[in-house]
Amino acid sequence: MLLRDLDDLKAVLSSIRGSLVGVGMTAFSRIIPWDFVNNYRILCARATSDLPILEKVSDIWCLERETGERCSPPGFNSFSLLAHTASKDFLRRLQPPVILFLYQSYPELEVLARREGWMLLANEAALRVRVGDRRFFLNLIRKLGLPLIPGGLYRLEEFLERGYEYWATALGPHIVVQLADVTKGGGKGTFFVSSKDEYQGLKERLKKGYWRDMALEKVILSKKLNAVASSITLCITRHGVLMGPLQLQFIDMEPGPLERGVFCGHSWGGVKWPHFLEEEARAQALLIAQGLRQMGYKGLFGVDFLADLERQKIYPKEINPRLTGGLPMLSMLLKAEGKLPLEAFHLLEFMDITYEIELERLNEEYRIPPCGSHVIVHPLSAPLTLKGSTMRAGVYLERSKGEFDYKGVGWNYSHLQRPQEILLVDGPPEGWLGPLEIKDPLFRLCRILCADPGLGQDLGPSNRLRRAAKWIRRSVLKTSILPSL
Numbered sequence: 001m002l003l004r005d006l007d008d009l010k011a012v013l014s015s016i017r018g019s020l021v022g023v024g025m026t027a028f029s030r031i032i033p034w035d036f037v038n039n040y041r042i043l044c045a046r047a048t049s050d051l052p053i054l055e056k057v058s059d060i061w062c063l064e065r066e067t068g069e070r071c072s073p074p075g076f077n078s079f080s081l082l083a084h085t086a087s088k089d090f091l092r093r094l095q096p097p098v099i100l101f102l103y104q105s106y107p108e109l110e111v112l113a114r115r116e117g118w119m120l121l122a123n124e125a126a127l128r129v130r131v132g133d134r135r136f137f138l139n140l141i142r143k144l145g146l147p148l149i150p151g152g153l154y155r156l157e158e159f160l161e162r163g164y165e166y167w168a169t170a171l172g173p174h175i176v177v178q179l180a181d182v183t184k185g186g187g188k189g190t191f192f193v194s195s196k197d198e199y200q201g202l203k204e205r206l207k208k209g210y211w212r213d214m215a216l217e218k219v220i221l222s223k224k225l226n227a228v229a230s231s232i233t234l235c236i237t238r239h240g241v242l243m244g245p246l247q248l249q250f251i252d253m254e255p256g257p258l259e260r261g262v263f264c265g266h267s268w269g270g271v272k273w274p275h276f277l278e279e280e281a282r283a284q285a286l287l288i289a290q291g292l293r294q295m296g297y298k299g300l301f302g303v304d305f306l307a308d309l310e311r312q313k314i315y316p317k318e319i320n321p322r323l324t325g326g327l328p329m330l331s332m333l334l335k336a337e338g339k340l341p342l343e344a345f346h347l348l349e350f351m352d353i354t355y356e357i358e359l360e361r362l363n364e365e366y367r368i369p370p371c372g373s374h375v376i377v378h379p380l381s382a383p384l385t386l387k388g389s390t391m392r393a394g395v396y397l398e399r400s401k402g403e404f405d406y407k408g409v410g411w412n413y414s415h416l417q418r419p420q421e422i423l424l425v426d427g428p429p430e431g432w433l434g435p436l437e438i439k440d441p442l443f444r445l446c447r448i449l450c451a452d453p454g455l456g457q458d459l460g461p462s463n464r465l466r467r468a469a470k471w472i473r474r475s476v477l478k479t480s481i482l483p484s485l
């Protein structure tokens, strides 16, 4: 059957037998299939204040709510969630086969899934790890002949032995250091160094050979480009590669004292990308996708780019082989324009359901950028404690600078009625579970969705988005109980 719209999609997916369950840390992150999969359910870890609103459209089972205990953040992932006895019991009660739609797979999850008889809609962990490795990425870029950012991969010992001058002579005074072994992205393990002192400070921090409990072996040093972070979300299907629009990434809402390059959202429809640059990004993404396809990769993934607008040059930066940070907002934007969400094809591919598409027509639709933005709100410093009270998710309007009034229920981009409104969703964590000690400055407190591109100075988030993020931090967090380390 040819898929042209949501009704066609519903018809094709009505053939699913068993129980399709979206699995995520938060329910919002897996909400997209709610209106095209019958009896869609979500199994999530965190009790967030948006659950009652999301439950109006999807059944949600939440581990924190069931057990009354917090899922402690560091290292808690979908394997930990699914390995919990309460989660397994819940899934055992569903109509088999149990089919899980999740962020990404893990080796230990594959063992558990075999034992429990679950079907995982994700690339095998071994392939995902291989494809997501920065070393693999650099080799692929070389092999494909795509532009390489000046720099290279070095042993940690070499980085520790050499001085700032050595690297500055080769790469220029502004250097980016990335820890190749830190695979958890979003800016974790990225540092900017522009002086001897900064270099020395970083060396001190890394000399033990560990960062965020990860053993370090290799670092990537690169020339810091004067460039805009951007990305494309893609889906590899049996019919070819589907490609979303080139989207601007928001980076470093407030530059932190240690790591930099922290991903904190996206903007669509506000930047007029030079035609050449956009075409080049799409061509590069397609080549990378074809490389992954040959290795057996399918479904969703993302490619990050750095776009040097002045020199009109775009560099591929990394592959994110999983559901990407632009989702589910990108899909909400596409759906609002009557377009099919990319998650749909990921589900169809992994469930091996027969369908037809007009690939070119879809890609022509997807390349036109929608209009909107979202930002992820991080605490930015730690340790901190979450207040016991809860902040309502929903639509808000700025009453006066930095003060926002609740305007009503909402969780979807389409619930935003005016460009001035913001939508608070994907959190914040419920307060009734007692105090939450936040040890990670990059813990995700919630998201803000906005109907306009939300662009401010230097292509960063607008002042309104920044004020909204501050207001949320102020409202949900107690001030630091210990001095920040």
Ligand SMILES: Nc1ncnc2c1ncn2[C@@H]1O[C@H](COP(=O)(O)OP(=O)(O)O)[C@@H](O)[C@H]1O
Pocket (backbone or CB within 6 Å): 149, 176, 178, 184, 185, 186, 187, 188, 190, 222, 223, 224, 225, 226, 227, 229, 249, 251, 260, 261, 262, 263, 304, 306, 317, 318
């Ligand atoms: N060579 C570079 N020049 C300028 N900015 C960089 C460079 N390398 C990394 N960055 C910044 O750091 C961010 C994170 O880098 P990236 O490789 O995408 O890692 P991750 O997203 O996994 O944290 C980029 O989006 C960009 O803002």
Ligand SMILES: [Mg+2]
Pocket (backbone or CB within 6 Å): 185, 186, 187, 263, 304, 318
């Ligand atoms: Mg990135």
